Amino acid sequence: MTHPQPLLRLLRKLQATSELSEREVQAVCTLPINIRSYPANADLLRQGDQPTQCCLLVEGYLCQFKIIGSGRRQITQLHLPGDVPDLQSLHLPRIDQYMASIGPVVVGFIPHTALHKLALEHPGLTGCLWRETLLDAAILREWIVNLGARDAQGRIAHLLCEQALRFERIGGGGRKGFPLYFNQSQMAEIVGSSVVHVNRMLQRLRVEQLIAYGEPEHNKNLRILNWEGLEEAGDFHEDYLH
Amino acid sequence: MTHPQPLLRLLRKLQATSELSEREVQAVCTLPINIRSYPANADLLRQGDQPTQCCLLVEGYLCQFKIIGSGRRQITQLHLPGDVPDLQSLHLPRIDQYMASIGPVVVGFIPHTALHKLALEHPGLTGCLWRETLLDAAILREWIVNLGARDAQGRIAHLLCEQALRFERIGGGGRKGFPLYFNQSQMAEIVGSSVVHVNRMLQRLRVEQLIAYGEPEHNKNLRILNWEGLEEAGDFHEDYLH
DNA sequence: CGTGTTATTGACCAACATCAAACTTAGTGG
DNA sequence: CCACTAAGTTTGATGTTGGTCAATAACACG
Numbered sequence: 001m002t003h004p005q006p007l008l009r010l011l012r013k014l015q016a017t018s019e020l021s022e023r024e025v026q027a028v029c030t031l032p033i034n035i036r037s038y039p040a041n042a043d044l045l046r047q048g049d050q051p052t053q054c055c056l057l058v059e060g061y062l063c064q065f066k067i068i069g070s071g072r073r074q075i076t077q078l079h080l081p082g083d084v085p086d087l088q089s090l091h092l093p094r095i096d097q098y099m100a101s102i103g104p105v106v107v108g109f110i111p112h113t114a115l116h117k118l119a120l121e122h123p124g125l126t127g128c129l130w131r132e133t134l135l136d137a138a139i140l141r142e143w144i145v146n147l148g149a150r151d152a153q154g155r156i157a158h159l160l161c162e163q164a165l166r167f168e169r170i171g172g173g174g175r176k177g178f179p180l181y182f183n184q185s186q187m188a189e190i191v192g193s194s195v196v197h198v199n200r201m202l203q204r205l206r207v208e209q210l211i212a213y214g215e216p217e218h219n220k221n222l223r224i225l226n227w228e229g230l231e232e233a234g235d236f237h238e239d240y241l242h
Numbered sequence: 243m244t245h246p247q248p249l250l251r252l253l254r255k256l257q258a259t260s261e262l263s264e265r266e267v268q269a270v271c272t273l274p275i276n277i278r279s280y281p282a283n284a285d286l287l288r289q290g291d292q293p294t295q296c297c298l299l300v301e302g303y304l305c306q307f308k309i310i311g312s313g314r315r316q317i318t319q320l321h322l323p324g325d326v327p328d329l330q331s332l333h334l335p336r337i338d339q340y341m342a343s344i345g346p347v348v349v350g351f352i353p354h355t356a357l358h359k360l361a362l363e364h365p366g367l368t369g370c371l372w373r374e375t376l377l378d379a380a381i382l383r384e385w386i387v388n389l390g391a392r393d394a395q396g397r398i399a400h401l402l403c404e405q406a407l408r409f410e411r412i413g414g415g416g417r418k419g420f421p422l423y424f425n426q427s428q429m430a431e432i433v434g435s436s437v438v439h440v441n442r443m444l445q446r447l448r449v450e451q452l453i454a455y456g457e458p459e460h461n462k463n464l465r466i467l468n469w470e471g472l473e474e475a476g477d478f479h480e481d482y483l484h
Numbered sequence: 485c486g487t488g489t490t491a492t493t494g495a496c497c498a499a500c501a502t503c504a505a506a507c508t509t510a511g512t513g514g
Numbered sequence: 515c516c517a518c519t520a521a522g523t524t525t526g527a528t529g530t531t532g533g534t535c536a537a538t539a540a541c542a543c544g
């Protein structure tokens with residue numbers, strides 16, 4: 001009821017990169033979908049799961065991560081509304097990482113069978129969905145560069161730039177700022193460093209007048225005070241977001 | 243002439259994960275392909291390129307990398323014979339990283355048009371190729387974990403385990419060892435640390451009797467003396483390789 | 485107004501980078 | 515076959531980044 005047409009989110013995303021025919025639009029909008037809500041920090045998928053459906057994020061935020069032997073968590077992907085985080089499960093049956101909510105979420109499950117049928121009947125849509133997984137991969141590559149080649153401050157600046165532009169696409173944020181939906185401890189699990197250090201680097205970005213955060217009057221959004229400066233600090237180039 | 247049927251490499255790879263019909267096998271084997279050789283350290287693709295063909299690696303080794311503002315290089319992917327490193331260009335026209343040879347290579351170029359036609363006429367093969375890009379993405383995710391959560395020794399051990407198993411699949415190596423086709427400076431660009439430190443960590447792995455390398459009598463292959471030990475040192479779990 | 489979570493601070497220490505040099509190996513041309 | 519060169523590997527010394535531990539402060543929520 002609060003989500004009259006969750007599939008519109010998916011449709012809009014696909015249309016962002018390709019023209020869809022009337023027939024294809026119809027096919028997407030009539031996909032069977034099963035809406036569900038989860039509280040914060042709920043595991044939606046675990047390593048080894050073999051789901052028979054894909055998950056469309058409708059409201060809220062999801063992350064995917066792995067846990068290594070030492071118990072340390074590394075977040076590998078972040079997802080905003082409209083994403084299908086586990087689209088890969090269509091062709092790789094066994095899940096190799098956790099998927100969990102950050103804050104409360106609303107998701108819609110779409111059966112694999114329906115998606116396979118869609119792909120078979122609409123080859124154009126197959127390419128569209130394939131492209132979505134390739135866009136994810138482009139972000140993964142950039143994260144590798146971020147973790148491997150930049151220092152902590154640069155990693156954080158880069159992450160903030162990326163999130164800003166991803167919000168710009170779906171609305172709700174942009175180069176001026178966006179809702180900071182993860183906390184500093186989660187940010188540390190993204191950029192591969194310690195909470196303490198993340199905190200210090202954020203403060204540095206703040207002293208350098210690049211960002212502002214934690215302001216009750218701005219509803220705790222992260223504000224970007226100097227976009228070009230933040231880009232430079234994070235050596236950020238948006239081309240990888242295609 | 244020295245490569246009577248380069249497409250067989252691709253075929254064998256696709257068949258490793260899915261049954262192909264006689265018709266599909268025929269379709270793959272009759273793909274148009276244009277063989278070319280390159281010397282060591284040749285750039286096959288640069289950021290911003292918009293290729294009209296995909297590249298099948300027939301002989302030798304390729305890597306993909308990005309260069310950041312400071313001039314530092316970060317290798318994002320490694321490719322062995324049989325891989326199609328730029329399969330993504332089928333749906334993401336603009337290349338966002340460099341692709342270069344490590345040592346001399348032989349590659350075969352397959353036009354996008356032919357691959358699109360193949361996908362249209364053989365939906366099963368579309369899924370097959372899609373899966374290949376998803377397998378790459380699974381490795382990317384694990385590299386993120388490697389860079390973000392493990393220390394230098396662990397990162398190197400993990401990398402060696404991964405390469406061993408990738409060689410095991412295509413032949414030419416395995417859990418006992420494999421050809422060490424990258425040097426320590428390139429290894430540093432993979433694991434995101436300095437050459438000096440890579441060197442010291444390799445020595446540590448050697449003292450711990452996990453590996454041996456640089457032995458002329460073994461043709462400079464990397465030898466793995468203790469597979470379980472190396473797995474443990476790198477916190478390696480092969481499931482992500484599917 | 486407690487109580488648990490998150491943010492912040494300081495002190496100390498380990499991992500790793502950087503620099504510079506020596507050494508080893510492989511390849512090249514005479 | 516040897517001298518020469520370039521590339522790669524190894525070593526030592528030194529400095530910096532960022533981790534860990536522990537305590538305090540600021541919020542958020544019931």
